[in-house]
Amino acid sequence: MMMREKTGVRNLNVGSIALTAILSVVLALFVAPFALVIVNVFKPMSDITANPLAIIGKHGFTIDNFIEAMDKMRFWTVASNSTFITVLATVLTVVVSAMAAYVIVRNPQWKLGTILFSLMIASMVIPFQVLMVPLVSVYGGIFHVLNDRMTLVLMHVGFSVSLATFMFHGAIRTNIPMELEEAAEIDGCSKWMTFWRIVFPLLKPTIATVTIIDAMAFWNDYLLPSLVLGRKELYTIPIATQAFYGTYSTDIGLIMAALLLAMLPILVLYLFLQRFIVEGVTSGAVKG
Amino acid sequence: MKTNKLSYRFGQYSMFAGPAFALFLAVVILPFLYGLYLTFTSWDGVSVEKPFVGLGNYATALADRAYWDSLGRTVIYSVITVVLVNVVAFALAYAVTQGLKAQNLFRAGFFIPNLIGGIVLGYVWKFVFNRAFVSMAEALSHSGSSSSLLSTPNGAMFCLILVSVWQYAGYMMLIYVAGFMSVDQSLKEASLIDGCNARQAMWHVIVPLMRASFVQCIFLSTTRCFMVYDINLSLTKGEPFNSSVLAAMHVYNQAFVYKNYGTGQAEALVLFLVCAVIGIAQVFIGKRGEVEA
Numbered sequence: 058m059m060m061r062e063k064t065g066v067r068n069l070n071v072g073s074i075a076l077t078a079i080l081s082v083v084l085a086l087f088v089a090p091f092a093l094v095i096v097n098v099f100k101p102m103s104d105i106t107a108n109p110l111a112i113i114g115k116h117g118f119t120i121d122n123f124i125e126a127m128d129k130m131r132f133w134t135v136a137s138n139s140t141f142i143t144v145l146a147t148v149l150t151v152v153v154s155a156m157a158a159y160v161i162v163r164n165p166q167w168k169l170g171t172i173l174f175s176l177m178i179a180s181m182v183i184p185f186q187v188l189m190v191p192l193v194s195v196y197g198g199i200f201h202v203l204n205d206r207m208t209l210v211l212m213h214v215g216f217s218v219s220l221a222t223f224m225f226h227g228a229i230r231t232n233i234p235m236e237l238e239e240a241a242e243i244d245g246c247s248k249w250m251t252f253w254r255i256v257f258p259l260l261k262p263t264i265a266t267v268t269i270i271d272a273m274a275f276w277n278d279y280l281l282p283s284l285v286l287g288r289k290e291l292y293t294i295p296i297a298t299q300a301f302y303g304t305y306s307t308d309i310g311l312i313m314a315a316l317l318l319a320m321l322p323i324l325v326l327y328l329f330l331q332r333f334i335v336e337g338v339t340s341g342a343v344k345g
Numbered sequence: 346m347k348t349n350k351l352s353y354r355f356g357q358y359s360m361f362a363g364p365a366f367a368l369f370l371a372v373v374i375l376p377f378l379y380g381l382y383l384t385f386t387s388w389d390g391v392s393v394e395k396p397f398v399g400l401g402n403y404a405t406a407l408a409d410r411a412y413w414d415s416l417g418r419t420v421i422y423s424v425i426t427v428v429l430v431n432v433v434a435f436a437l438a439y440a441v442t443q444g445l446k447a448q449n450l451f452r453a454g455f456f457i458p459n460l461i462g463g464i465v466l467g468y469v470w471k472f473v474f475n476r477a478f479v480s481m482a483e484a485l486s487h488s489g490s491s492s493s494l495l496s497t498p499n500g501a502m503f504c505l506i507l508v509s510v511w512q513y514a515g516y517m518m519l520i521y522v523a524g525f526m527s528v529d530q531s532l533k534e535a536s537l538i539d540g541c542n543a544r545q546a547m548w549h550v551i552v553p554l555m556r557a558s559f560v561q562c563i564f565l566s567t568t569r570c571f572m573v574y575d576i577n578l579s580l581t582k583g584e585p586f587n588s589s590v591l592a593a594m595h596v597y598n599q600a601f602v603y604k605n606y607g608t609g610q611a612e613a614l615v616l617f618l619v620c621a622v623i624g625i626a627q628v629f630i631g632k633r634g635e636v637e638a
Contacts, residue, residue: 073443073444073445076440076443076445077445077447079440080437080445080451083437084451084455087454087455087458087511087515088454088457089473090469090470090472090473091457093469093473093477094469094472097472105476106476108480109472109477109480110477110480110481153364154365156361156362156364156365157361157362157366159361160357160358160362167358169358170358170362173362173370176369176374177369180369180373180374180377181624182617182620182621182623182625183373183377183620183621184568184571184593184617184620185572186572186592186593186597186613186616186617187377187380187610187613187614187617188372188373189597189600189613190383190600190601190606190609190610190613191375191376191377191379191380191383192372192376194379194390194606195376195379211368211371211372212372214368214372215368215369215371215373216372216373218365218368219373222365248357248361249360273459273460276462277461277462277463279462279464279574279575279578280575294462295464295465295575298465299464299578299579302468302579309472309476312468313472316465316468316472319461319462320460320461320465324457324460324461327453327457332453334456334460335449335452335453335456335519338516338519339520339522340523
């Protein structure tokens with residue numbers, strides 16, 4: 058690392074300037090589709106059709122697309138549904154996975170736990186397509202619990218505990234010294250308190266990683282929510298976008314606004330949490 | 346006394362692991378087994394009765410030309426996408442670990458497509474292909490009637506691949522960046538002192554040490570490609586003339602659009618077998634790599 062920083066100073070030469078220039082062009086190409094949406098959101102439809110590439114259309118600047126799309130896709134309702142589902146499912150995943158991983162790591166003699174944990178790891182190759190028909194059939198046809206945000210939350214958790222438990226398992230095994238826990242127990246902590254007071258706080262880096270990876274997955278998921286949530290007032294952002302496109306596909310200005318509305322929350326969040334998100338995904342990559 | 350201790354243990358175990366295991370069993374294992382059962386029935390999705398048809402669904406699946414077409418298409422799509430994603434991601438990762446001033450900005454920027462869900466990305470690109478590219482082509486050729494890439498079968502597949510590469514490259518780049526960072530710089534320097542040129546050091550020292558990153562990226566991108574649905578739905582919807590229906594979409598349509606739940610489920614199981622083979626191969630290669638490294 059030291060080495061690299063030193064050479065970094067010396068490398069302020071033609072090579073690194075050229076590389077920066079090339080990467081800037083590539084980055085511009087990477088974000089061009091988003092820029093195109095942003096440019097067209099503020100144009101009336103006739104200007105979009107006439108020239109989608111122009112930065113400002115003949116008829117000037119308008120925010121009508123926004124106002125109308127917000128109203129028609131019920132933006133605040135779907136955004137709050139997405140937020141509720143994402144936050145609750147992420148918190149539950151982190152909590153139940155960390156607890157499960159803890160008891161599995163510390164009790165290797167527990168056969169059932171080991172078997173179920175192996176089953177979890179093996180299940181990671183099951184594509185969702187194999188589970189969607191039985192899920193709908195069991196939870197819709199037999200238990201009648203579809204069309205409920207809580208059902209979706211619990212399903213999200215059930216699908217993501219495998220990877221999360223696996224990641225916490227690795228973190229607890231390698232990073233949490235037994236001595237700390239023993240000391241806490243001598244001081245009179247129960248297992249429950251030892252876990253919450255000593256182990257859980259030490260898992261912060263893994264908690265961050267799991268939170269970022271799962272929150273992004275839950276927020277963006279389309280297929281599972283579309284199967285579980287059929288009622289309009291329960292829609293999440295991806296389902297609402299899909300439904301909106303189906304209804305207004307010819308009104309291109311409205312579509313642009315809806316797409317920007319769908320992207321905006323997470324782009325804004327990324328602006329603030331960018332460093333953590335990139336780090337979280339990277340460390341998840343190393344462990345996962 | 347012993348039973349007391351046992352029940353205490355059981356209480357501890359279920360308190361900590363109970364919720365995770367219960368949800369996992371309820372959402373993954375139970376539906377998986379129930380799905381196996383469904384493949385032997387001809388269920389219409391509504392009635393209580395699920396008539397037993399033995400291996401009938403598997404026979405139907407085997408004879409379903411459209412299914413095999415969609416699987417073949419998925420294989421072609423996956424091979425091209427996986428190769429391109431990894432080449433682009435590796436090149437980007439290499440470029441953003443050269444100590445450039447703005448390297449963190451680039452890392453963050455290339456990751457942006459992964460923030461947005463596939464449905465939204467597909468519609469954004471639909472606009473780019475149908476409007477922006479068409480308008481660009483018209484401006485360049487001075488004729489008023491260019492058609493969209495999405496309107497021809499090969500064009501639609503090309504668009505799917507382009508968008509997938511664009512989406513996944515930034516994610517895989519981060520994994521390769523982590524791989525580059527984990528390579529001990531002194532090994533690279535030693536090889537340079539021993540007379541390697543930069544390219545030789547890359548191929549013979551750095552790349553072998555990054556084996557784990559390669560295995561992981563290839564596995565991740567392959568499984569994602571085999572299960573892709575969102576982008577397929579919003580970008581092409583399988584059109585034109587069902588020429589861009591990938592396996593996941595075919596399975597979905599078979600079950601939920603044509604209401605052939607049994608056949609759809611049997612076809613989904615075949616998809617599962619393909620994914621399982623890829624998964625097992627990944628574990629196998631990964632383990633072998635660990636021994637070598």
